[in-house]
Amino acid sequence: MLKDFVKIDVPDDKELKTKLKEERDHLAALQMKLKDAALPVMVIFEGWNAAGKGVIIGKVIRNIDPRFFKVATMDREPSEEEKRYPFLYRFIKEIPEAGKFRFFDTCWMEEVVDEVLAGKLDEDAYKKRVHSINIIERQLCDNGYLVIKFFFHISKKEQKKRLEVLQSDKDTKWRVDEEDLLQNKNYESCLNIFERYLEDTNESRTPWYIIDASDKKMAELQVLQFLNQGIDVALANQKMNVPILQNTFPMDKPQKLSEISLEDKSISEDEYDEELRRLQKELRELGNKVYRKKIPVIIAYEGWDAAGKGGNIKRITEALDPRDYVVEPIASPEPHEKARHYLWRFWTRLPKTGHITIFDRTWYGRVMVERLEGFCSENDWQRAYNEINEFEKELVDWGAVIIKFWVQIDKDTQLERFTDRQNTPEKQWKITDEDWRNRDKWDLYETAIDEMISKTSTKFAPWYVLESVDKKYARIKALKIVIEQLKRKL
């Protein structure tokens, strides 16, 4: 792509000015349409050092009201803190909300090509990175994001000239660092790496636009043209459906809920006390090891209302050092969460390495409550199984332990517990009208849950069912599974 790229003709000053004005006005007009259509726009600027990315971002944003955009400056090494998350994490944190722009001053490309250049990524690791990036770009696009990708291109000679100009002035000298000079020196090998990356990530819905950046005004014009055109196309495509990809991950073969026996899944008081003590002690030690070995752990709880999730989680956390874990209770998304990719609020709640996050309800809301209440379209939730598997695969590949619990009770048990809550003043806060409404939809939920479990029980992140008519039984089982899975990883 870069190698065949031909320099753009620069029109005469007058024509350039007219065209620039046209595009600037067009962008200014688009920002309100964007807002009305709730379209999130992610604009990624990559390219050669000293190609003028920052300058052009500065010019583009002048046409947009400050309420409608932010600039994410990612052109830096990840911090020590950020290194304790999946490599995509620091970028995903920054994705825009619906109706707004986010301009990325470099993004995941820069990190990957830098690592390749530094010899930190071998062929396989590079391919994995590219695979992850293609997945996240596709997911963003499928979930209604406009992702526009610019590569700022200048020649070796032009880059050298610019670096020399910067260096020759004591006020700008500081802006040229070792890496810039190295890139210019090794221009050809960088070019090969860039070229390959661009080809590997040039998808029909998230294509690359190469910007001839040898002339600043022309660079601005090209960026504005591609950006405006992209927004025009995206605005015409609201509520587009997306092909449902086949799930090609290796799967377990879980039982249906109706096939799971809840009888005889109980434990005596004495045995429970003894087991609880023993298992919590073991978990405490494993928790310490996990911390020292910097393993990230994700424990996800889903289950029927009143199935006993809270008490179950408590028996896990009791065994853990409070500094090492966090429980994330998941309710309906806040407005700023709803305005982003539905996995964003989980991405941003991930544990860092050595830590444990316990989700009390999870991203599976997409294929349960959001599906049944019509909070997303059919195409959205049908697509979500694969998107969720991809999300969990990314985390497992990062090194995380993922344990997913379905806390199971029968309908009668739920009724008993609901009634008990209703009749016990100190438990009344635990029961709401919504719980009763959900209960009315038990059968619909059961169908959805069976589908969910069958489509997301991957070999790398299977579901575990906790039979919780006897809550104590369920707690002991949960502890055992967590211990087993941590041991496996350690």
Add this chain to the structure above:
Amino acid sequence: MLKDFVKIDVPDDKELKTKLKEERDHLAALQMKLKDAALPVMVIFEGWNAAGKGVIIGKVIRNIDPRFFKVATMDREPSEEEKRYPFLYRFIKEIPEAGKFRFFDTCWMEEVVDEVLAGKLDEDAYKKRVHSINIIERQLCDNGYLVIKFFFHISKKEQKKRLEVLQSDKDTKWRVDEEDLLQNKNYESCLNIFERYLEDTNESRTPWYIIDASDKKMAELQVLQFLNQGIDVALANQKMNVPILQNTFPMDKPQKLSEISLEDKSISEDEYDEELRRLQKELRELGNKVYRKKIPVIIAYEGWDAAGKGGNIKRITEALDPRDYVVEPIASPEPHEKARHYLWRFWTRLPKTGHITIFDRTWYGRVMVERLEGFCSENDWQRAYNEINEFEKELVDWGAVIIKFWVQIDKDTQLERFTDRQNTPEKQWKITDEDWRNRDKWDLYETAIDEMISKTSTKFAPWYVLESVDKKYARIKALKIVIEQLKRKL
């Protein structure tokens, strides 16, 4: 993809029956919706030999009225005739019309992997093939086609068993050939080649669906499920806009029409006669060489009404052997042409090797009359520049010579000629009301033509302007250019 693929669970007979009936009925119901929505559906079956592709196609079509589908049996070597066209040609010929199904019993994948296996494609040639396939699949998808791709997967053992069963019966013995046995023997190396191809062509809008074909009923069910789901999604996406890809082909820098001087572009009668004779003689000889060297030649004429295209073409054809060339006058598309990708009627009119096709008007109608008369959407014609460049690149890579002429006159000259036609009884058939209407839109056309020429003057297929106020001058210039370009290639 194949390597991680896990066998599908077969439900019990009753459940399978119910599900099959559901999907069959759904497909039967979809065919009318398809027709109403004018959605063309291309279903590609690829996979291991003896995996049962043919059987399943047979079962799927039972649910569809014969008026709405055809089966394209491509699982054979291209004929000697077909080998004289670009490798995509025989497949593109078969693409479905709007509102209809076309089932491909193998398609371009089979041809490519067979050639790789036979050692006929080296790494570079393989990559080129894959690139061409990705382009055509994207173009089909962008132009409203639903392209569903199935790969029928069976294990080495299962394949061996099936081949043995076929061989053991004298009625089916003939169906097993050397290639089948060889594929089974070299199962692992075939697997690697298949795997790579699937990964190289697995695009988000035209993804692969792997069918576990070890059980026939399950294979049918999977195919029906993916097919129905795909149609449902596509029906929801009518008139979707598509991101306009950047044109990254190397470009010439042509003049605007208004910058082209028409003065002094004339020739004396005597000089004309002499030159014509000399050049036609030279072209005649070159025509023979082209024929013997099996070079395909495409000469494309566009120009203002009454610019003199017809007479110009005549001076070319006079020099050629009537058996070696054909002139294709291009009018509005016929219904069966309109119902397909707009380039289809040009793909199917390509010359075979050693032959010359002269197009009197061309695929550039998309960005002239179709644009200005609103026969296609803005997104359609904006996308077309790149699609056309891709099309011409494919032909040039195949080995074709492409010469594109724009026959240029000024507005006054056109008026003179129109008036002359009007007033001369034997020329009156040449002038219609439409010509006058087009003339009223001269300025709009001029803008569109300037854009067209600037966006499609690639290095490999540039436009040549023939100044045709003096028609004789234009004819001599055309002959010279054709001669020069043929010589270059020979």
